[in-house]
Amino acid sequence: MKEESRAKRALNNTIFGLINRLINIASPFITRTLLIYVLGMEYAGLNNLFTSVLQMLNLAELGISTAVVYCMYKPIAMHDTALVCALLKFMKKVYYYIGTGIMLVGLCLLPILHLFIKGETPSDVNIYILYLIFLFNTTIGYFFYAYKSTLLNAGQKVGVISNVNSVAIALQSIIQILLLLVYHNYYAFLAIMPIFTLLYNIWVSKAVNRIYPDYRPSGTLDRCVTKDIYQRIKGLFITKICTTTRTALNNIFISSLIGLTTVAIYGNYYYIMAAVISVLGVVTTAMTASVGNSLVTESTKKNYDDMRKFNFIFNWIVGYFSCCLLLMFQPFMRIWVGSNNTFPYSIVIALVIYFYSLNMGSIRAVYHDAAGLWWEARYRAILEAVANLVLNYVLTLWLGVIGTIIGTLISLVIINYGYGTLIVFQYYFKGISPRGYFADNILFLCISAVCCVICFAANSVLPQNGIMSLLCPFAVTSVLFNVIYYLFVCKLDICHTSLKFIKQIALKK
Numbered sequence: 001m002k003e004e005s006r007a008k009r010a011l012n013n014t015i016f017g018l019i020n021r022l023i024n025i026a027s028p029f030i031t032r033t034l035l036i037y038v039l040g041m042e043y044a045g046l047n048n049l050f051t052s053v054l055q056m057l058n059l060a061e062l063g064i065s066t067a068v069v070y071c072m073y074k075p076i077a078m079h080d081t082a083l084v085c086a087l088l089k090f091m092k093k094v095y096y097y098i099g100t101g102i103m104l105v106g107l108c109l110l111p112i113l114h115l116f117i118k119g120e121t122p123s124d125v126n127i128y129i130l131y132l133i134f135l136f137n138t139t140i141g142y143f144f145y146a147y148k149s150t151l152l153n154a155g156q157k158v159g160v161i162s163n164v165n166s167v168a169i170a171l172q173s174i175i176q177i178l179l180l181l182v183y184h185n186y187y188a189f190l191a192i193m194p195i196f197t198l199l200y201n202i203w204v205s206k207a208v209n210r211i212y213p214d215y216r217p218s219g220t221l222d223r224c225v226t227k228d229i230y231q232r233i234k235g236l237f238i239t240k241i242c243t244t245t246r247t248a249l250n251n252i253f254i255s256s257l258i259g260l261t262t263v264a265i266y267g268n269y270y271y272i273m274a275a276v277i278s279v280l281g282v283v284t285t286a287m288t289a290s291v292g293n294s295l296v297t298e299s300t301k302k303n304y305d306d307m308r309k310f311n312f313i314f315n316w317i318v319g320y321f322s323c324c325l326l327l328m329f330q331p332f333m334r335i336w337v338g339s340n341n342t343f344p345y346s347i348v349i350a351l352v353i354y355f356y357s358l359n360m361g362s363i364r365a366v367y368h369d370a371a372g373l374w375w376e377a378r379y380r381a382i383l384e385a386v387a388n389l390v391l392n393y394v395l396t397l398w399l400g401v402i403g404t405i406i407g408t409l410i411s412l413v414i415i416n417y418g419y420g421t422l423i424v425f426q427y428y429f430k431g432i433s434p435r436g437y438f439a440d441n442i443l444f445l446c447i448s449a450v451c452c453v454i455c456f457a458a459n460s461v462l463p464q465n466g467i468m469s470l471l472c473p474f475a476v477t478s479v480l481f482n483v484i485y486y487l488f489v490c491k492l493d494i495c496h497t498s499l500k501f502i503k504q505i506a507l508k509k
Helices: 003-038 041-057 059-077 081-108 110-116 127-143 146-154 158-183 186-211 223-257 260-297 300-337 345-359 362-370 378-399 401-427 435-459 468-489 493-508
Strands: none
Touching: 003 041, 003 158, 003 260, 003 300, 041 127, 041 223, 041 260, 059 081, 059 146, 059 223, 081 110, 081 127, 081 146, 081 223, 110 127, 110 223, 127 186, 146 186, 158 186, 223 260, 223 378, 223 401, 260 300, 260 345, 260 362, 260 401, 300 345, 300 362, 300 435, 300 468, 300 493, 345 401, 345 435, 362 401, 378 401, 401 435, 435 468
16 A cells, blocks of 8 residues: 555545543533532442453453454455454454453352442442443443454554444434433433443444445454464553553542542543543544554554654654643632632642653654564553552552553653653564654654743743633743744644644644
8 A cells, every 4th residue: 555545545544533531521521520420439439440440451452443443454454354254353343352352251240249449339320230231231242243343453444443433423412311311310311321332333343234235254363363363462461451450540540549539630630631631532533554564564664764754643642632731720620619619739740741752752652563572562551560469559558649640651651652662663673673753752752842841931921710710821831832833843843743743634634
C-alpha cells in the first residue's frame, strides 16, 4: 500500500474517531453529572469500582483480539480470503471460551465483593445485583458477534466502528438520562447498558457483512499460524496486564483503603483526563493498522524517521493538553461538582504529570504494537505490574490519593517508558541507537514544562470567576503555549519535516 493511501486511511479513521470520541465524552459526561446530582456521589463511586473490577476480569480478551488483528494485516493486504476466514473462525471460537471464563470467575467474586468497598454503600441498592448487571454487560459481547470487529480494525476501517459506536452511545445516554430524570432508579439506569451492548454488536456485524461479504468464519488454521498467534497472545496477555491494572488498581485501592466518595472524586478527575487521553488515542488507534502495513513494506530507517516525525507532532499536542489541564482542572471541577468535591492543587499537578508521562511514549507504543513485540516485552510488563501493585498499595496507605498517583508514575516512567523503548529498538529498530529518541522526548518535556510555567503565571493575573475561569486559561494556553513552543522548535529539522508532512496530507485531503 502506498504511503499516501496509508496516510489517507489513517486521516479518515482519525476524523471519524474524533467525532466518536466527542460523543463518547459528552454523552457519558452528561449522564455522570446527572447521576451525581440526582442520586449522589456514592453511585458514581460504585460505577468506577465495578468498572475497574470488570476491567481486571476482561484481561484475557485484550491479548487475543490484538494478536489476531496483527495476523490479519498481511492476508488482508494480499487478499488471502481463506486465511482471513480461518482467523475469524478462530476468533469466534475463542471468544465463546473467554465469555464463559469471565462469567464464571466474575460469579466467584460475589462472596468477597464487599471487601472492595470501605464504609457504607447506598441503602436503596443491592451491590450484588448491580455487580451482576455490570458482569452481564461485559460478557454479552463475547457471545454475539464481537469477533467481527477485528476485520474492521485490521482492514484500516475503524471509522465504521466509530460511526456505529457514536450512534449507540448517544441513544444509550439519552435513554439513561430520561430514566434518571423520570424514575430516579439506579437499576433502570444500568439495565440499559447490556441492551445497547448487544445492539452495538449486531450493528457492527451487519456492517462487516456488507463491507466484507467474502469473509465468513470457516476453515482451519495451519499449525504454524496457530502457534504464532498463541505466542503473541501470551506476550500480549502479560503486556496488557500492566496497562489495564494501572487504572483499575488505582480505583480499587482508593475504594478499599479510603472510601467510595474519594474514589468518586478521583473518578471525576480521571474521567476528564481519560476523555483527553481518548481523543489522543483516536490518533494512535487510527495509525496502528497503517503503521503495521508500513512495517511490512518499508525499510527500518524509513519507519524510524516516520516515528520521530509523528512523535514530534504528538508530543506537541500532549504538551498543549497538559497545559490546558493544569490551568483548567480546578475551575472546571468547581463549576461541575462544587468546591467540596475537589482535590488539593498538589494532586492536580501530580495528575497533569501523570497525563504527560502516560502519553509521551504513545507513538513508540504504536510501533511496538504494530511490530507485534508483545512476547519480547513480557518481562517488562510483569515487572511494571508487580511494581505498580506494590507501590500503589504502600504509597496509598502512606500518602493517600497522591501516593496512588506517585506509585503509578514511578512504574510508568522507569519501566513502561524507559525499558519499553529499549525493547522496541532492540527488536525492531536494530542498529539504531535509542539516544536520539530519548533526547527528543527530554527536549519536548522541558519545552512543555517551560510553556506551562509561563502560561500559569500569565493566567494568574486574569479573571478567575465563573465561566471566565475556563475561558481565560483556554485562551492563554491556545495562544501563548503554541507560540512559545514554536519559538523553541522552529529551528529544528524535525519541525520543518513534520510541518511539511502535515501540509502535504491536508492539501491532498
